Amino acid sequence: xxxxxxxxxxxxxxxxxxxxxxxxxxxxxxxxxxxxxxxxxxxxxxxxxxxxxxxxxxxxxxxxxxxxxxxxxxxxxxxxxxxxxxxxxxxxxxxxxxxxxxxxxxxxxxxxxxxxxxxxxxxxxxxxxxxxxxxxxxxxxxxxxxxxxxxxxxxxxxxxxxxxxxxxxxxxxxxxxxxxxxxxxxxxxxxxxxxxxxxxxxxxxxxxxxxxxxxxxxxxxxxxxxxxxxxxxxxx
Numbered sequence: 001x002x003x004x005x006x007x008x009x010x011x012x013x014x015x016x017x018x019x020x021x022x023x024x025x026x027x028x029x030x031x032x033x034x035x036x037x038x039x040x041x042x043x044x045x046x047x048x049x050x051x052x053x054x055x056x057x058x059x060x061x062x063x064x065x066x067x068x069x070x071x072x073x074x075x076x077x078x079x080x081x082x083x084x085x086x087x088x089x090x091x092x093x094x095x096x097x098x099x100x101x102x103x104x105x106x107x108x109x110x111x112x113x114x115x116x117x118x119x120x121x122x123x124x125x126x127x128x129x130x131x132x133x134x135x136x137x138x139x140x141x142x143x144x145x146x147x148x149x150x151x152x153x154x155x156x157x158x159x160x161x162x163x164x165x166x167x168x169x170x171x172x173x174x175x176x177x178x179x180x181x182x183x184x185x186x187x188x189x190x191x192x193x194x195x196x197x198x199x200x201x202x203x204x205x206x207x208x209x210x211x212x213x214x215x216x217x218x219x220x221x222x223x224x225x226x227x228x229x230x231x232x233x234x235x236x
Contacts, residue, residue, distance in 0.1 A: 006147060009134075009142055012073055012082045018038045018039065041103070061090045071085075091123060092123055107195070107204065127147070127148075149198060153198075
């Protein structure tokens with residue numbers, strides 16, 4: 001199996017924040033039903049979604065939890081860019097998994113209010129197989145065990161890094177966007193860090209997710225600090 005393909009597929013998955021959820025329709029007797037859903041990642045790097053009980057895709061999941069999520073890099077020529085299909089079983093996130101939910105709220109803060117006032121529930125997709133296409137002719141089936149990357153910072157360590165960067169290093173976050181992504185931040189816009197893992201970190205400019213990938217994986221807060229400091233000097 002190509003390590004380059006695994007790396008590229010993982011980077012695409014981490015960089016995006018929504019995909020096409022395909023479920024098996026109850027209303028149409030098993031025909032595929034597609035809908036667009038936002039997703040975040042849990043501590044094992046699996047997709048987590050928040051869906052309403054009354055939504056058609058949720059009714060389909062409850063009846064038959066076999067699903068897939070398709071993630072596409074839709075910049076420029078969609079056929080020439082990477083796309084990823086994760087096939088698996090959708091399972092409800094347990095009530096006690098608070099960090100999984102909080103990580104979702106950081107990316108989609110508006111979701112917390114309607115989750116608390118309406119009948120919404122968290123689900124995660126447990127993959128059984130993964131299809132990655134990196135462009136014309138670059139087609140791969142990936143083993144989920146090779147694809148999954150656990151997050152060494154999940155929980156209090158991640159909370160500390162994020163709160164520190166958002167509270168004390170707003171200028172640095174703006175610099176990351178302008179220097180590395182050529183995104184100029186206006187005075188009306190806010191940049192917030194929402195997650196960090198072994199492969200990189202996530203910023204949101206308004207509702208747009210910006211992914212920064214590290215050149216080498218990290219696993220400690222000391223390594224995270226060193227990477228974030230190096231970025232302020234223009235070194236990714």
